[in-house]
Amino acid sequence: MKVKLNGQDIELKIEKEITIGDVLGNIEQECRTRKNTITQVCVNGKELTLSELDELFENPHQIEIDIELFTTSGDDIRDLLKNIGDEFIKNSEEIEKIPVKVQTGSDVEVIKAIESFSVNLAKLYETAKLFDIADIPDDLKFGEMTIREYQTEISSNLDAIINAIEDTDTVEISDIAEYELAPLVKKLGNGLLSIT
Numbered sequence: 555m556k557v558k559l560n561g562q563d564i565e566l567k568i569e570k571e572i573t574i575g576d577v578l579g580n581i582e583q584e585c586r587t588r589k590n591t592i593t594q595v596c597v598n599g600k601e602l603t604l605s606e607l608d609e610l611f612e613n614p615h616q617i618e619i620d621i622e623l624f625t626t627s628g629d630d631i632r633d634l635l636k637n638i639g640d641e642f643i644k645n646s647e648e649i650e651k652i653p654v655k656v657q658t659g660s661d662v663e664v665i666k667a668i669e670s671f672s673v674n675l676a677k678l679y680e681t682a683k684l685f686d687i688a689d690i691p692d693d694l695k696f697g698e699m700t701i702r703e704y705q706t707e708i709s710s711n712l713d714a715i716i717n718a719i720e721d722t723d724t725v726e727i728s729d730i731a732e733y734e735l736a737p738l739v740k741k742l743g744n745g746l747l748s749i750t
Contacts, residue, residue, distance in 0.1 A: 557581070557621045568615060575611025578623070585625055589687050594624035628688035631681060632749050635688075638678050639746030645671040646740035653728035664727070668715065671739060675708065678746075696745025704742050711735040 555574065557564045559581065571577045582592050595602050597610060598620050648667040655663045682701050685692060693700050699707070711734050718726035 555615050555617060555619055555621065557623065559585075559623045560625055561622075566615075571615055573611060574613045574615050574617075574621075577615050578611065578621075581623065586687070589628045589689070590625040591684060591687050592623050593626040596622040596624075626684070626687070631684050631688035631690075634681055635678075635690075635746045635749050638674055638681065639743045639749075641674045642671075642678075642739050642743030642746065645674060646736045646743060649731050649736040649739060652731035652736075656724045656727050664719075668712070672712070679705070690749070696748070697741045698745075699741075704738070707738055708735070708742075711738065 555566070555577070557566060557577070564581070566577065568577065571580065578592070578595075585591055595607055595610070597606075599622075602610060645667070649671065652664050652667060655661075655667070678701070685694075692702075696704070711730055714730050715727055715735065718724075718730065
């Protein structure tokens with residue numbers, strides 16, 4: 555087994571490790587101490603899916619394969635959070651336009667605005683799992699609230715909008731979007747942009 559980390563060959567010192575998972579686990583541990591994490595694994599030039607990665611971990615380390623590992627650093631995480639912040643500002647502007655879209659019958663545009671925001675929100679939640687690498691405390695306030703507090707508020711607003719859509723209550727959709735969700739998303743976006 556040959557392993558490269560960010561394009562550099564790694565000299566492996568196998569001691570008690572039995573499987574490839576054991577070896578890669580030790581490499582990940584060392585990466586973590588240096589405020590990095592492995593975010594991509596390729597075998598023989600092909601990026602692995604999660605299920606393929608699980609299968610790889612079970613193999614003995616003696617098999618002949620080339621493994622390439624790529625990492626993400628704390629600085630990368632901070633940059634990603636700022637990019638998500640930019641996207642949230644754009645999302646908030648689209649969410650603010652929902653009342654007009656509802657009144658003009660542009661239901662598809664309303665759904666697209668919510669969907670686009672939801673995709674970015676999922677990216678934020680995935681990135682939040684890596685806060686420790688960027689030395690960001692879990693209880694850090696992004697503007698007025700922590701990520702967990704934003705999550706509670708945003709989920710509540712999204713649920714209310716979905717219920718209003720199901721009930722075809724255009725006034726409720728408009729009010730929640732314009733007066734509750736859009737300002738909340740904008741505050742979160744600005745909070746993410748303030749990360750140093």
